Amino acid sequence: MLHEEVVGRIRAILLDGEIPPGARIPERELCERLQISRTPLREALKVLAAEGLVQLLPHRGSRAAKLTDKDMRDLFEVCQGLEALAGELACERITDAGIDEIAAAHAAMVQHYRERDLIQYYRGNRAIHEAIVTAAGNPALAGLYASVTARIRRARYVTPMTPQRWALAVKEHDAILNALQRRDGVGLAHILRAHLRHKREEVLQAGFAEAEGNDLTLRIA
Amino acid sequence: MLHEEVVGRIRAILLDGEIPPGARIPERELCERLQISRTPLREALKVLAAEGLVQLLPHRGSRAAKLTDKDMRDLFEVCQGLEALAGELACERITDAGIDEIAAAHAAMVQHYRERDLIQYYRGNRAIHEAIVTAAGNPALAGLYASVTARIRRARYVTPMTPQRWALAVKEHDAILNALQRRDGVGLAHILRAHLRHKREEVLQAGFAEAEGNDLTLRIA
DNA sequence: AATGATAATTTTGCATTCAAAAATGTAAAA
DNA sequence: TTTTACATTTTTGAATGCAAAATTATCATT
Structure with missing residues (x-):
């Protein structure tokens, strides 16, 4: 091995x-x-x-490793910066075919939302975010993004959402796709930042920091 | 050990x-x-x-590790994003005393510029950039910044500059300090990005990528 | 029974060892 | 002289062994 x-x-x-x-x-x-x-x-x-x-x-x-609330906040903050940067770059560099692929992934994700299939929704969600980062065409950025997202993945893609928050997230994703299709880098960066800020608030409110042996799996089951 | x-x-x-x-x-x-x-x-x-x-x-x-031009470009790009983020956060979080410290460091650096002491200038320069990142109060961000800057440090802080470029860099640093003192996060982010973009162009023009055994030390000596 | 000291055990961190792979050197053949 | 096959040496990657540190267990004392 x-x-x-x-x-x-x-x-x-x-x-x-x-x-x-x-x-x-x-x-x-x-x-x-x-x-x-x-x-x-x-x-x-x-x-x-x-x-x-x-x-x-x-x-x-x-x-x-165990993440405190502060760690979680910090990592989300960095993640916002990285995704915003990736979004700007992606708008400059993504091919039309690449946009179509993300549009397809978006449609699939929305369908999962309609079916209220949270697992599949999160899976598609993550794929979109990662596709945007990949489309930035910067492996150094992609590497940092991977290491940051790995640390917050469980909180980010596991937190249960209220119907309102979920609906908002989907709306935000509509805006993300729209900005990408218009190749509006600055706009995309803003939306991604707001989107992640909301997710961060959600996660922190849900008390998903991992301090004092807070077992994530139990809370989800 | x-x-x-x-x-x-x-x-x-x-x-x-x-x-x-x-x-x-x-x-x-x-x-x-x-x-x-x-x-x-x-x-x-x-x-x-x-x-x-x-x-x-x-x-x-x-x-x-040997960096290609592309690697160098990518890393500078990420560095821009990280410093811009750090600048925004620093404007929100830095204390007045912290600003004064950076102002002092800035004054010292300008003095080194007047004396045309490149080594000391670079040393002060780096201290300022690092102080801004520290002032962001986000250790996760600081860690990523450290790892990215480590990889481009030699190119960034060793490239000789033309008098014009050096003068421009100092002017940009005036603007950086000014934005920080006004706590203009967005403005600071913009200046930092431009500042690093210029540095990147400098470095790439100077052909400081490390491909094919290009020995940096020889070129500097 | 509770507490503290001490001994036994486990676990860690590192040096050493060993097998496999790569690099190097040598010699024979074209 | 060049090239190729083969043997030798070196270097790498991983398992084992060993000493130091930490944890756990035991027991005597209060």
């Missing part, structure tokens, strides 16, 4: 919440499960610590 | 250009120099690879 694959597998385990935020990461168990020795596992954990997904405590092992 | 210290030492070696971009990283030598074994060294190299400072080639060792 290649180094990057080890990192990816552990990242997935963390993002799935299989090891909940704040919990200790059991080296021995993971070694057996991934069929590797401690050396490559520890290399992967150090990389994930640099990404902010793992917290290393010298001589005390590693834990899945 | 602690893990973070190992990472820091190697990072410094790379940023100083002691191991030039594209050059192989001699594991054995570094081990002796830092008085550590290969295990912690390799852990550090993997972390630095995740940061983008090191390139890992499976079964072929690691090299100091």
Whole structure:
């Protein structure tokens, strides 16, 4: 198994919440499960610590990182900036075909909204945001975006929404698509920022910060 | 020696250009120099690879990362976005005392400009940009900024400038300070973006991309 | 029974070791 | 002389082993 694959597998385990935020990461168990020795596992954990997904405590092992309200706020703030930038760049660089693809993804997402299928809605939602970032044509930006969104993914794409908020989010997405089709970079940046600001408020109001062993999976189930 | 210290030492070696971009990283030598074994060294190299400072080639060792023109352009683009965001936030959050500190740093930098002391000018310049990012009060943002600027630092703070460009840069810094003092977040964001855009053009025109073993240190000496 | 000291156990961090892969060197053949 | 096949050496990637640190368990004392 290649180094990057080890990192990816552990990242997935963390993002799935299989090891909940704040919990200790059991080296021995993971070694057996991934069929590797401690050396490559520890290399992967150090990389994930640099990404902010793992917290290393010298001589005390590693834990899945736990986000405070402040962390969450900060990360959303950065995410706003990155998406706004991506939106501006995407408007300059996306092809017409690319716009059509996003329009199709948007239509599919709206359909999921009509069916009130939150899981599929979130899936489509995320695909659109990621497509915009990709369309910016800046791998460095995409990389930072990926690392930031990984840390807030669970809060962002798992929070239940009130009917009002959901309707608003869909309206905002209409505006996002519209700005993109008009290639109105500044407008798109504004909408994306507002959209994420609303999502952040939602998440923080819902009390989804991960302090004190707040187990996300339980609240959702 | 602690893990973070190992990472820091190697990072410094790379940023100083002691191991030039594209050059192989001699594991054995570094081990002796830092008085550590290969295990912690390799852990550090993997972390630095995740940061983008090191390139890992499976079964072929690691090299100091080499930036193409495109990489450079992309990173400056992201840096623009991050500094613009930081500027906006800083205007909302910085204390009056914080503004005074930056004003003092600005005055010192201008003095270095008058003396045509490029090294000291760049040092002060960097301090100001970093102070603005710090004033944004967002550690997540500061972290990303640090990792992006690390990769372009040598190009950004080492490129020689024509008298015209240097004068323009100083004028822009006047405007930066002015916007900050007026707490004009939007204005500051705009100026910072333009300022960095100019710097990027400078750097790219100077041909400071690190492709094909272009040794920065030689060109500067 | 509760508390504190001490011993046993576990876990961590790193050095060492080992197998596999790549690079290098050598010699024979064209 | 050049090229190709092969052997040797070096280097990489990962498993193991070992000492130090931290955690847990045990037991004596109050």
